[in-house]
Amino acid sequence: MCAVANDAMERARAIVSRASALAVLTGSGISAESGVPTFRGAGGLWRTFRPEDLATTQAFERDPKLVWEWYDWRRGLVAAAQPNPAHHALVTLERRCREFTLATQNVDGLHALAGSRNLILLHGDLWTLRCVTCGAKREDRRVPLPVLPPRCVCGGLLRPGVVWFGESLPEGAIERASAAAANADALLMIGTSAAVWPAAGLGEVALDAGVPVIEINPEPTVYSDHVLSLAGRAGELLPRLL
Numbered sequence: 484m485c486a487v488a489n490d491a492m493e494r495a496r497a498i499v500s501r502a503s504a505l506a507v508l509t510g511s512g513i514s515a516e517s518g519v520p521t522f523r524g525a526g527g528l529w530r531t532f533r534p535e536d537l538a539t540t541q542a543f544e545r546d547p548k549l550v551w552e553w554y555d556w557r558r559g560l561v562a563a564a565q566p567n568p569a570h571h572a573l574v575t576l577e578r579r580c581r582e583f584t585l586a587t588q589n590v591d592g593l594h595a596l597a598g599s600r601n602l603i604l605l606h607g608d609l610w611t612l613r614c615v616t617c618g619a620k621r622e623d624r625r626v627p628l629p630v631l632p633p634r635c636v637c638g639g640l641l642r643p644g645v646v647w648f649g650e651s652l653p654e655g656a657i658e659r660a661s662a663a664a665a666n667a668d669a670l671l672m673i674g675t676s677a678a679v680w681p682a683a684g685l686g687e688v689a690l691d692a693g694v695p696v697i698e699i700n701p702e703p704t705v706y707s708d709h710v711l712s713l714a715g716r717a718g719e720l721l722p723r724l725l
């Protein structure tokens with residue numbers, strides 16, 4: 484028996500089927516059914532690890548080896564994961580829409596692996612390494628990395644190419660995602676607690692512009708009372724939405 488009321492699902496279907504321009508924001512919950520841990524809530528990474536020890540520039544400056552050991556472990560989890568029906572459903576939606584923008588907070592690369600094209604990586608990605616000295620970037624998918632912490636050819640430390648707390652998002656990323664949310668026929672917010680800014684603000688951007696927002700999440704968020712909320716797992720509900 485599905486928890487989502489049929490009329491909520493029907494309303495969401497009507498909005499999505501009429502939309503020719505869609506914006507989507509995803510968070511770690513969309514990859515939960517692929518076996519990738521979320522951050523908050525039961526089993527979330529921040530239940531076991533402190534973000535200030537592992538996901539800030541200060542933590543990296545203090546102990547780059549410790550930070551890299553954690554990222555190397557996570558790279559291993561993600562390397563073993565495959566896109567799930569929710570990632571695949573978004574690829575189908577992209578093919579159907581005239582305009583489709585997928586802004587993800589995820590660093591796991593599963594949207595790209597599934598075949599999503601117009602992607603905005605708000606928080607970077609796990610497979611890009613960046614030199615803290617010369618700024619050079621390189622892709623490295625080896626798991627585990629042979630030496631921790633890895634070093635650049637210039638001798639500088641390489642860091643994970645992700646966005647830590649207190650850091651700016653990649654140039655232009657939030658601006659492009661905001662423009663997509665404000666100009667879409669609907670915004671889908673999938674598998675995010677909407678606790679982290681500025682990504683969480685995309686829902687407000689859409690609501691302020693009069694764009695209908697559909698949320699898919701088994702747990703309520705700050706948006707749930709203000710949008711069309713489908714309570715359930717993305718891997719089940721997104722394919723039904725199509």
Ligand code: BJW
Binds near residue numbers: 513
């Ligand atoms: C399912 C499911 C299933 C489960 N199906 N769903 C304004 C106000 C307040 C604070 C700030 C602000 N502006 C900036 C800040 C500070 C900070 C911030 O937001 N802090 C808050 C926590 C208070 N933001 C920043 O520092 C950002 N930078 C910035 O704004 O720069 C300018 C600036 C700096 C300083 C001051 C002011 C301005 C950068 C944020 C970087 C976030 N980095 C991380 C780590 C990335 C690298 C890594 O992966 O290691 O990004 S933290 C972590 O949270 C990760 C995620 O992308 C992000 C969001 O989490 P997400 O994806 O929503 O996951 P969860 O676990 O929270 O939620 C999962 C959801 O899925 C749950 O709701 C489940 O129910 C659901 N779910 N199974 C569907 N099957």
Ligand code: ZN
Binds near residue numbers: 615616637
């Ligand atoms: Zn370098």
